[in-house]
Amino acid sequence: xxxxxxxxxxxxxxxxxxxxxxxxxxxxxxxxxxxxxxxxxxxxxxxxxxxxxxxxxxxxxxxxxxxxxxxxxxxxxxxxxxxxxxxxxxxxxxxxxxxxxxxxxxxxxxxxxxxxxxxxxxxxxxxxxxxxxxxxxxxxxxxxxxxxxxxxxxxxxxxxxxxxxxxxxxxxxxxxxxxxxxxxxxxxxxxxxxxxxxxxxxxxxxxxxxxxxxxxxxxxxxxxxxxxxxxxxxxxxxxxxxxxxxxxxxxxxxxxxxxxxxxxxxxxxxxxxxxxxxxxxxxxxxxxxxxxxxxxxxxxxxxxxxxxxxxxxxxxxxxxxxxxxxxxxxxxxxxxxxxxxxxxxxxxxx
Amino acid sequence: xxxxxxxxxxxxxxxxxxxxxxxxxxxxxxxxxxxxxxxxxxxxxxxxxxxxxxxxxxxxxxxxxxxxxxxxxxxxxxxxxxxxxxxxxxxxxxxxxxxxxxxxxxxxxxxxxxxxxxxxxxxxxxxxxxxxxxxxxxxxxxxxxxxxxxxxxxxxxxxxxxxxxxxxxxxxxxxxxxxxxxxxxxxxxxxxxxxxxxxxxxxxxxxxxxxxxxxxxxxxxxxxxxxxxxxxxxxxxxxxxxxxxxxxxxxxxxxxxxxxxxxxxxxxxxxxxxxxxxxxxxxxxxxxxxxxxxxxxxxxxxxxxxxxxxxxxxxxxxxxxxxxxxxxxxxxxxxxxxxxxxxxxxxxxx
Numbered sequence: 001x002x003x004x005x006x007x008x009x010x011x012x013x014x015x016x017x018x019x020x021x022x023x024x025x026x027x028x029x030x031x032x033x034x035x036x037x038x039x040x041x042x043x044x045x046x047x048x049x050x051x052x053x054x055x056x057x058x059x060x061x062x063x064x065x066x067x068x069x070x071x072x073x074x075x076x077x078x079x080x081x082x083x084x085x086x087x088x089x090x091x092x093x094x095x096x097x098x099x100x101x102x103x104x105x106x107x108x109x110x111x112x113x114x115x116x117x118x119x120x121x122x123x124x125x126x127x128x129x130x131x132x133x134x135x136x137x138x139x140x141x142x143x144x145x146x147x148x149x150x151x152x153x154x155x156x157x158x159x160x161x162x163x164x165x166x167x168x169x170x171x172x173x174x175x176x177x178x179x180x181x182x183x184x185x186x187x188x189x190x191x192x193x194x195x196x197x198x199x200x201x202x203x204x205x206x207x208x209x210x211x212x213x214x215x216x217x218x219x220x221x222x223x224x225x226x227x228x229x230x231x232x233x234x235x236x237x238x239x240x241x242x243x244x245x246x247x248x249x250x251x252x253x254x255x256x257x258x259x260x261x262x263x264x265x266x267x268x269x270x271x272x273x274x275x276x277x278x279x280x281x282x283x284x285x286x287x288x289x290x291x292x293x294x295x296x297x298x299x300x301x302x303x304x305x306x307x308x309x310x311x312x313x314x315x316x317x318x319x320x321x322x323x324x325x326x327x328x329x330x331x332x333x334x335x336x337x338x339x340x341x342x343x344x345x346x347x348x349x350x
Numbered sequence: 351x352x353x354x355x356x357x358x359x360x361x362x363x364x365x366x367x368x369x370x371x372x373x374x375x376x377x378x379x380x381x382x383x384x385x386x387x388x389x390x391x392x393x394x395x396x397x398x399x400x401x402x403x404x405x406x407x408x409x410x411x412x413x414x415x416x417x418x419x420x421x422x423x424x425x426x427x428x429x430x431x432x433x434x435x436x437x438x439x440x441x442x443x444x445x446x447x448x449x450x451x452x453x454x455x456x457x458x459x460x461x462x463x464x465x466x467x468x469x470x471x472x473x474x475x476x477x478x479x480x481x482x483x484x485x486x487x488x489x490x491x492x493x494x495x496x497x498x499x500x501x502x503x504x505x506x507x508x509x510x511x512x513x514x515x516x517x518x519x520x521x522x523x524x525x526x527x528x529x530x531x532x533x534x535x536x537x538x539x540x541x542x543x544x545x546x547x548x549x550x551x552x553x554x555x556x557x558x559x560x561x562x563x564x565x566x567x568x569x570x571x572x573x574x575x576x577x578x579x580x581x582x583x584x585x586x587x588x589x590x591x592x593x594x595x596x597x598x599x600x601x602x603x604x605x606x607x608x609x610x611x612x613x614x615x616x617x618x619x620x621x622x623x624x625x626x627x628x629x630x631x632x633x634x635x636x637x638x639x640x641x642x643x644x645x646x647x648x649x650x651x652x653x654x655x656x657x658x659x660x661x662x663x664x665x666x667x668x669x670x671x672x673x674x675x676x677x678x679x680x681x682x683x684x685x686x687x688x689x690x691x692x693x694x695x696x697x698x699x700x
């Protein structure tokens with residue numbers, strides 16, 4: 001069976017995803033019984049490639065590896081003004097729309113409109129974009145449910161490291177009572193450097209920027225906005241909350257001093273930027289992002305460098321912690337692939 | 351839909367499983383669409399309860415909580431000599447046979463015969479028994495595949511903490527290149543006590559015995575035999591190996607001295623009993639159980655007390671570590687439940 005896929009937003013992760021499709025096509029065919037066919041790629045800057053017969057991935061990846069872009073593919077290329085993302089979503093015959101435009105945590109756009117339009121056209125969606133899920137999950141899920149469509153969002157938290165799929169497939173019928181995690185690799189890298197190498201916050205940040213972990217303007221990471229978006233997603237998707245940004249306490253790491261870290265270490269503790277969600281006894285959802293001193297026996301205290309991790313506290317299994325990459329071209333590309341595999345399984349079993 | 355279940359071997363975990371069924375019956379019905387019905391329980395010491403109309407769990411659990419046993423249930427009770435495990439497996443109308451007799455890592459019996467008999471009668475199987483899977487996985491899987499039956503083995507490694515289900519549902523199409531883990535809670539408890547509280551091996555072992563973590567004869571744990579069985583399962587089930595016990599290097603923790611641990615700590619390392627499986631470049635599977643000095647940055651080095659953990663090294667996602675309980679009445683009982691849910695999903699999607 002063929003599964004027709006359109007890609008909206010084509011940055012590093014999009015290329016990573018195509019590389020995975022190209023590398024694993026035989027396994028997908030033999031083990032899972034489907035062939036992914038990319039019928040469109042649309043990116044505001046790079047333009048639109050539209051070929052319902054299926055884009056030749058080997059050729060496109062070779063072009064990209066040689067420094068080229070969508071335009072150099074030739075036939076099927078359109079300027080974005082001629083055929084934009086919404087045109088593609090409305091016109092193409094794709095079964096699945098993959099949304100990978102940049103996250104906008106203020107408006108959720110243009111991703112939210114892309115997702116709504118795709119759902120209205122009867123397309124399943126897969127996304128690594130935090131904006132629409134952090135801001136409008138309930139609304140989007142309602143549309144999807146009504147139309148019997150699936151939304152894959154594994155890549156929105158901890159990149160391809162299993163979170164939502166872990167909970168859906170491996171933990172029922174556990175109740176999840178709380179979630180606590182290291183959700184941002186940049187800040188965890190900075191804190192690790194400050195503790196292990198006695199660096200100042202400024203030096204550790206500079207190093208993170210030099211290594212490409214942190215942006216020139218690091219606000220989204222160091223002030224906890226990126227972790228906040230993920231906490232909102234965990235609250236609303238897993239814990240059944242309906243929180244907005246202002247319902248979540250948010251403190252970044254900029255006020256932590258090497259002395260604080262040293263003092264904590266002497267007491268047997270370690271500072272981590274912790275995103276936390278818990279259900280109170282009266283059913284309320286409380287969420288926060290803030291630096292916390294963890295005892296060294298806490299599994300999260302051992303998470304070093306740019307790694308991410310989440311601890312789920314459950315009623316049957318106690319605490320389960322998953323640790324893995326929180327970002328990366330192939331790592332996030334994989335999150336798209338696993339969600340497509342799962343959508344295929346669900347379609348087939350209907 | 352009703353799912354008829356028979357339980358062979360009824361110790362602590364069996365009771366834990368029944369408690370979960372009883373507690374979660376509404377969720378199973380509403381969320382997953384099936385009702386588990388226990389039609390038989392057979393235990394060499396406790397006897398056999400056989401009621402194809404379905405055993406009344408609330409009543410049985412109340413009897414057990416008040417110190418009673420299967421016999422006190424009344425109607426449907428047979429002495430094991432009159433109606434034993436094999437009789438039940440042959441006679442009952444169960445869809446699923448749950449094998450929870452004690453692990454025998456030398457012969458795999460009587461569990462292997464139970465499983466074969468159940469498969470031959472067209473029953474799916476779920477087990478937390480390491481013996482048959484460590485020793486005869488290939489053979490049993492072949493029978494199951496031929497008859498289109500499922501084998502749930504989540505509980506054989508890390509109790510209900512997701513391992514096999516994690517790999518099957520959340521990691522494809524990753525290749526797993528190696529697995530490394532803390533597979534035995536008793537030895538990890540002893541090593542943690544030796545490091546954190548400067549205990550001798552003997553004192554830490556005594557404490558583990560007093561707390562019920564270690565048996566009076568601790569050989570299976572401290573000499574690495576329990577971890578070895580789990581390494582065999584990981585090798586043969588996940589990595590496609592066909593290893594026997596003698597193919598696996600095995601060293602226990604009895605030779606580790608407090609000085610070794612102290613010296614390692616000073617160098618920034620920590621001793622852990624590590625089970626390891628890796629695929630070499632020429633496709634061979636190498637496996638071992640032995641104490642290893644891990645750097646503190648290794649996620650496994652932060653696993654303390656009786657917790658277990660596994661790190662999978664994959665081609666797309668890099669390293670992913672799952673940490674959770676490795677034993678326990680409800681924790682292992684849950685492993686049976688999640689496998690039954692998964693079998694139900696598979697039956698339904700056929």
